[in-house]
Amino acid sequence: MIKKSGRLVRCISARHKHFSSGVKDEVGKHIRRAQAVEVFRASYCQYSNVGGNSDTVSVSVADIDDILIDSKVRPSALLGAFSVAGGLLGVASALSPIKQCTQLMNKIVDEATETVLNDSVRDISITIEDGGNSGGNANAYGDIKDTLKFHRDVRIVDEDTVLDSIRDAESATKGEKTLLTVHETLRSGLSSVLKISDVV
Numbered sequence: 135m136i137k138k139s140g141r142l143v144r145c146i147s148a149r150h151k152h153f154s155s156g157v158k159d160e161v162g163k164h165i166r167r168a169q170a171v172e173v174f175r176a177s178y179c180q181y182s183n184v185g186g187n188s189d190t191v192s193v194s195v196a197d198i199d200d201i202l203i204d205s206k207v208r209p210s211a212l213l214g215a216f217s218v219a220g221g222l223l224g225v226a227s228a229l230s231p232i233k234q235c236t237q238l239m240n241k242i243v244d245e246a247t248e249t250v251l252n253d254s255v256r257d258i259s260i261t262i263e264d265g266g267n268s269g270g271n272a273n274a275y276g277d278i279k280d281t282l283k284f285h286r287d288v289r290i291v292d293e294d295t296v297l298d299s300i301r302d303a304e305s306a307t308k309g310e311k312t313l314l315t316v317h318e319t320l321r322s323g324l325s326s327v328l329k330i331s332d333v334v
Contacts, residue, residue, distance in 0.1 A: 158205075160257070160258075160261050161205075161258060161261060161275065161278065162205065162207035164254035164257060164258055164278075164282065165198065165201055165202055165205065165207050165278065166202070166207055166208070166209060166210050166331060167210075167250065167254055167328075167329065167331050168198050168251060168254055168281075168282050168285060169195055169198045169199065169202055169209060169210070169213070169331075170209075170210045170212060170213055170216045170328065170331030171216075171247055171250050171251060171328050171331065172193055172195040172198060172247070172285055173195055173213055173216050173217050173220070174216040174217065174219060174220035174247075174328060175193050175220060175243060175247050175290065176192065176193040176194065176195060176217075176220070177216075177217045177218070177219075177220030177221040177224060178220040178221070178223055178224040178227075178243050178290075179191050179192055179193050179224065179290055180192065180221065180224060181220075181221045181222075181224030181225045181228060182223070182224035182225070182227040182228045182236070182239070182240070183224075183228045184240060184290050184291060191290050191291075193288070193290070197281055198281065198285070201278060201281060210331040212330070212331050213331075216328075216331060223239065223243070226239075227239040227240065237291070238317060240290060240291045241291070241317070242317065242320050242321050242324060243290065243324070244289050244290055244291065245321045246321050246324035246325045246328060247285075247286070247328070248286055248287075249321070249325040250325050250328045250329055251282050251283075251285055251286035252286050253329075254282050255279055255282050255283050255286060258275060258278065258279045258282070259279065261275070262275045262276070262279075
């Protein structure tokens with residue numbers, strides 16, 4: 135659930151009551167991961183002042199929490215740590231005196247979240263194809279996948295950054311190429327860190 139400029143967008147409520155024993159752990163892993171990732175992003179938004187005072191952005195994980203409870207999946211043991219990490223990163227972003235650094239951090243958080251949730255959506259699709267698509271489970275898995283897709287497609291910022299102009303340019307300077315490399319390294323690193331939530 136995302137609240138932006140006073141508008142509330144709510145994703146499809148998920149039906150998730152009857153899991154096949156063979157795939158419950160696999161699906162549960164991705165639900166746990168999605169909750170931790172969005173807790174991180176929600177905390178980041180809370181402390182980074184994304185959008186400014188006139189256009190605040192907040193992320194809610196209430197729909198993922200409901201799935202977690204109804205499917206009896208335990209949350210990640212690192213949930214608190216992810217919340218604190220998101221908040222600290224948000225504070226660092228808000229205190230940055232250079233606007234481009236703040237934009238870059240917003241972009242990294244968005245893209246890392248998208249990468250992690252996209253991997254989960256893909257893996258759940260594979261799980262359904264490989265045997266989870268039986269009886270009432272097809273709808274349950276499909277609804278969970280739809281919920282994760284909703285969160286994957288959410289952006290905390292819509293504005294273009296300096297990175298977008300560099301990517302679109304036919305020729306980039308050495309410094310610009312270095313900036314792109316740093317961005318990709320940080321995005322990839324954050325994605326990898328966020329993924330550990332499903333095993334702890």
